[in-house]
Amino acid sequence: xxxxxxxxxxxxxxxxxxxxxxxxxxxxxxxxxxxxxxxxxxxxxxxxxxxxxxxxxxxxxxxxxxxxxxxxxxxxxxxxxxxxxxxxxxxxxxxxxxxxxxxxxxxxxxxxxxxxxxxxxxxxxxxxxxxxxxxxxxxxxxxxxxxxxxxxxxxxxxxxxxxxxxxxxxxxxxxxxxxxxxxxxxxxxxxxxxxxxxxxxxxxxxxxxxxxxxxxxxxxxxxxxxxxxxxxxxxxxxxxxxxxxxxxxxxxxxxxxxxxxxxxxxxxxxxxxxxxxxxxxxxxxxxxxxxxxxxxxxxxxxxxxxxxxxxxxxxxxxxxxxxxxxxxxxxxxxxxxxxxxxxxxxxxxxxxxxxxxxxxxxxxxxxxxxxxxxxxxxxxxxxxxxxxxxxxxxxxxxxxxxxxxxxxxxxxxxxxxxxxxxxxxxxxxxxxxxxxxxxxxxxxxxxxxxxxxxxxxxxxxxxxxxxxxxxxxxxxxxxxxxxxxxxxxxxxxxxxxxxxxxxxxxxxxxxxxxxxxxxxxxxxxxxxxxxxxxxxxxxxxxxxxxxxxxxxxxxxxxxxxxxx
Ligand SMILES: Cc1cc2nc3c(=O)[nH]c(=O)nc-3n(C[C@H](O)[C@H](O)[C@H](O)COP(=O)(O)OP(=O)(O)OC[C@H]3O[C@@H](n4cnc5c(N)ncnc54)[C@H](O)[C@@H]3O)c2cc1C
Numbered sequence: 001x002x003x004x005x006x007x008x009x010x011x012x013x014x015x016x017x018x019x020x021x022x023x024x025x026x027x028x029x030x031x032x033x034x035x036x037x038x039x040x041x042x043x044x045x046x047x048x049x050x051x052x053x054x055x056x057x058x059x060x061x062x063x064x065x066x067x068x069x070x071x072x073x074x075x076x077x078x079x080x081x082x083x084x085x086x087x088x089x090x091x092x093x094x095x096x097x098x099x100x101x102x103x104x105x106x107x108x109x110x111x112x113x114x115x116x117x118x119x120x121x122x123x124x125x126x127x128x129x130x131x132x133x134x135x136x137x138x139x140x141x142x143x144x145x146x147x148x149x150x151x152x153x154x155x156x157x158x159x160x161x162x163x164x165x166x167x168x169x170x171x172x173x174x175x176x177x178x179x180x181x182x183x184x185x186x187x188x189x190x191x192x193x194x195x196x197x198x199x200x201x202x203x204x205x206x207x208x209x210x211x212x213x214x215x216x217x218x219x220x221x222x223x224x225x226x227x228x229x230x231x232x233x234x235x236x237x238x239x240x241x242x243x244x245x246x247x248x249x250x251x252x253x254x255x256x257x258x259x260x261x262x263x264x265x266x267x268x269x270x271x272x273x274x275x276x277x278x279x280x281x282x283x284x285x286x287x288x289x290x291x292x293x294x295x296x297x298x299x300x301x302x303x304x305x306x307x308x309x310x311x312x313x314x315x316x317x318x319x320x321x322x323x324x325x326x327x328x329x330x331x332x333x334x335x336x337x338x339x340x341x342x343x344x345x346x347x348x349x350x351x352x353x354x355x356x357x358x359x360x361x362x363x364x365x366x367x368x369x370x371x372x373x374x375x376x377x378x379x380x381x382x383x384x385x386x387x388x389x390x391x392x393x394x395x396x397x398x399x400x401x402x403x404x405x406x407x408x409x410x411x412x413x414x415x416x417x418x419x420x421x422x423x424x425x426x427x428x429x430x431x432x433x434x435x436x437x438x439x440x441x442x443x444x445x446x447x448x449x450x451x452x453x454x455x456x457x458x459x460x461x462x463x464x465x466x467x468x469x470x471x472x473x474x475x476x477x478x479x480x481x482x483x484x485x486x487x488x489x490x491x492x493x494x495x496x497x498x499x500x501x502x503x504x505x506x507x508x509x510x511x512x513x514x515x516x517x518x519x520x521x522x523x524x525x526x527x528x529x530x531x532x533x534x535x536x537x538x539x540x541x542x543x544x545x546x547x548x549x550x551x552x553x554x555x556x557x558x559x560x561x562x563x564x
Contacts, residue, residue, distance in 0.1 A: 026149060026168070026176050030056040031338050033166055033180035035154045035193055038065065039129065040306030040323035041186030042136035046084040047327055049143040050452055051335030051522070056178060057146065058168060060153035064137070068212045068283040070129045071238065071246055072096070072225070072317030076409060078121035079433060080324040082447060083523070084136070091135045092241035093125035100226040101371060101387070103380060109229075109388040110371065113401050119433040120445040123403070126225075126240040129320075152176075154192055157183060157302075164301050182334055183302045186323075189290070191308035197299040203292030203362070206313065208373065209251040211260045211269075214283040218245045219274035227315075227372050231380045234373040236315075237273075244282065245273075248314075250373055257286040289313040289369075291362045297351040303330055310358045315368035316406070318361045325409065329354050332452075332522035333415075336546070341478050343547025346415060353414035353428075360407035415521070417528040417541055424511045425529045431457070431520050434506025436485065439499060446485070446507075449500055452522055453479025456539060459507055460486050460514040461532035462499075468536055474550040475539050479522075487514075 032048055034041050037059035045057045073081075073093070101110035114124035140146050149168075155175065157166040164183040168176045185193025194201060222245070225238040236248045249269055251260055259265055261284050267276040293310045297303065306323030330350045336342040371387065374380035390396040399405055411428035418427070425431065437443045456463050456475065464482035467475065484499040487508050502508050512518070517532040519542040527542045540550050 025147075026152075027054075027056055027147060027178060029163075029179045030054050030147075031180065032056075032182045032184060032334060033058070033164070033178060034184045034186055035166075036186035036188060036306075036308070037061075037137070037148065037150070038186060038188055038306065039070070039133050039136065039320055040327060041184070042133060042140065043080070043084050043324055043327040044184055044186055044305055044331055045146055045148075046086075046136055046139050047331035048335060049140065049146045050083075050085060051332060051339075052145070053331075053335045053338055055146045056149065056180070057140070058149045058152040058154065060151070062151040064130050064133045066130055066283070067285045068129075068214045068246065070317070070320040071126050071240055073125055073127055074317070074321055075118040075121040075123050076430075077321040077324045078125065079119055079430075079447065079524070080328045081132075082121070082445065083328060085139055086132075086135055088121075091127060091132045093122070093127045094223075094239055094241050095122040096124040096126060096223075096225050096238070098224050099124070100224060101384075102226060102228050103384040104228070104230045105381065106384050106388055109384040110391070111401055112403055114403070119430070120435065120447070124225075124317075126238055126246075128241050128244070131241075154187065156196060159183075159197075159300050159302055181301065181338060184330070184334075185302065185304045185308045186306050187308050189292075189307040189311050191304065193302060194294055194304055194308050197302050199299065199304070200295040201292045202295055203290065203311075205290045205292075206288060209255075209257065209260075209286050209288050211249045211251060211266075212283070212285050212287060213247045213249070213266055213270070213281065214240070215245055215247075215270065215276075216243050216280040216282055217278065218243075219278050221245055229372050229374065229380065229384060231374045231376055236372065247273075251286070260286060291366055293355065293358055293362065297326070297355055298347065303334075303347075303350065305330060309354075310362065312358075312362045313365045313369050315372050316361065316365040318365060322358050322361055325357070326350075326354055328523040336479075336522075341546070341548060346547060349415045353411045356412060357407065357409055364405070364407055411525075415545060416526065417545060421529055423513055423516055423529055425516075425518055425526055427526050427528060429526060430524050431518060431526050432506050432511050433524070435503040436500035437488075437503055443503065446500070447524060449483055450520060450524070451479075451481045453481055454522065454527075454542070455520045456480060456482045456535060457518050457520060458482070458484045458532045458535070459512045459516045459518075460484075460490070461517065463517040463532045463535035464498075466533060466535040467539060471536050471539050471543075471550050474543055474548065478543060478546065478548050480539070 031054040034045050034057040037057050045055050048055045097115040099112040100108055103109050153169040155167045155169040157164050163179045163181055165179045170176055185191050187193050222239050228235040234250045238246050270276050290311045294304055297309050305326040312319050333346050337344050416428040433446050436446045462484050485502050485507050488501045488503055515532050517535045518529040519527045519538050521527055528538045530538050
């Protein structure tokens with residue numbers, strides 16, 4: 001949903017440690033200029049910083065946006081935040097055990113089981129967006145090669161063959177020019193960057209307005225997410241950290257923003273959940289939702305991420321999550337191109353990989369919207385009744401309840417070697433993540449041992465021993481690391497260094513056969529897989545795909561491969 005003008009001004013610093021505006025000392029050249037320090041721009045800046053890229057990130061606002069927006073994140077989003085250096089406990093979350101869909105006539109007609117974890121993270125959590133943004137901003141302070149400049153707007157840019165030269169408006173008639181090798185537009189739904197590169201924002205704007213209310217100290221809190229799918233007043237309601245609860249009330253025809261945001265109206269709306277005098281009404285805002293996607297996610301050296309590239313109705317809780325997927329997909333490709341580890345053509349796969357999934361997610365959110373806000377009583381009875389009936393069929397029940405209905409994050413085309421093997425790994429999809437234990441007894445999540453580069457993972461096998469010197473050198477030059485994962489208690493078959501036990505059986509034998517190997521990208525997507533004895537071929541084919549074929553990069557047969 002796009003914020004209203006009034007909400008745009010509703011900004012305040014979160015905590016005393018938010019970043020200070022930087023006006024003086026702006027650089028004249030950087031690797032990447034990030035426009036917009038919302039949550040997605042902050043995630044992009046953190047990821048680029050981790051990959052050693054020199055970043056200037058600007059935002060026209062001086063403080064974090066405080067109006068109620070994202071509240072839910074899934075396991076994929078949490079995993080990407082982990083990649084950006086944000087770990088469990090760095091910001092408060094509440095794990096959601098289930099999502100209920102309720103009809104006033106039929107009762108519960110649908111449910112999603114979100115209890116437990118997937119790939120090392122809870123399947124669904126709620127959180128407080130300003131706190132996550134503060135956390136991401138604080139992390140940026142730890143990098144010397146990242147400069148944050150607040151209160152500065154992008155005014156325009158010229159895109160050339162070698163760089164993008166941007167003009168920054170510093171206020172009071174002052175301007176500054178900066179040349180960047182790449183520009184990332186993370187400037188939200190009304191993106192100037194998108195307009196300047198002449199891309200359409202195709203899709204639909206809905207006619208319904210929604211009042212969002214965040215309250216604290218609610219007398220009878222819930223521990224889950226529920227959608228009250230009453231066609232007269234659809235109302236999603238959920239728990240959130242800090243003793244918070246959120247309600248979203250769809251406005252009826254004729255109801256105005258002013259009326260709905262009034263204390264009297266909010267008191268009436270919240271009456272079924274308790275006396276408003278006992279609650280603290282923290283935030284309220286009226287939004288309208290949209291389903292739009294930019295006609296491309298990049299043009300030349302300019303890339304769009306987050307709401308600048310796509311906006312979705314909030315029913316699937318996927319707006320920010322999609323922006324984080326953009327960040328994970330794009331940042332390593334930019335870094336690898338800047339560091340000369342890959343051919344610039346690789347950057348074209350950002351649009352190819354991300355846009356179809358974004359569209360599928362928007363379609364899913366619109367499907368959820370149809371369940372949440374049926375047009376009238378008859379439609380409500382038909383679609384809610386149909387969904388309730390399908391629950392009698394075990395496969396259908398599992399499809400909905402175990403979230404199989406949610407589009408998989410798997411590429412149809414992109415930067416992976418096509419084809420299938422008999423392993424349960426999918427090329428062009430994310431590698432599973434689980435807890436592993438190292439030789440010294442250290443336990444951690446498996447992504448944390450893969451490093452920030454390419455990884456060759458040998459399952460029950462030291463795949464690094466199979467590489468010839470030339471391939472090993474090329475792989476190391478491309479930032480490759482070799483990791484071995486063994487059954488719990490079976491590490492003795494492997495070299496001590498770089499071997500890890502699969503503590504929860506996430507990889508072996510659930511996903512991967514013993515003696516298998518996979519090449520994994522920095523964003524944890526699988527490029528290639530096959531028997532570990534073919535690791536040499538797997539690595540060579542993966543490097544060729546990245547535009548760094550073995551002969552082009554291998555200089556030293558002595559080059560040592562890092563083992564983690
Ligand atoms: C009611 C509601 C509920 C939602 N619930 C969820 C949810 O549960 N889960 C979920 O994943 N998503 C949810 N979303 C979506 C989520 O909030 C957004 O997708 C996310 O905040 C977008 O982040 P962003 O960084 O892309 O854009 P923004 O947060 O909009 O940031 C853009 C930044 O760019 C800056 N900027 C703009 N123009 C310029 C310029 N010319 N120069 C410099 N700076 C500029 C702005 O000041 C701003 O700080 C929800 C949204 C709403 C409204």
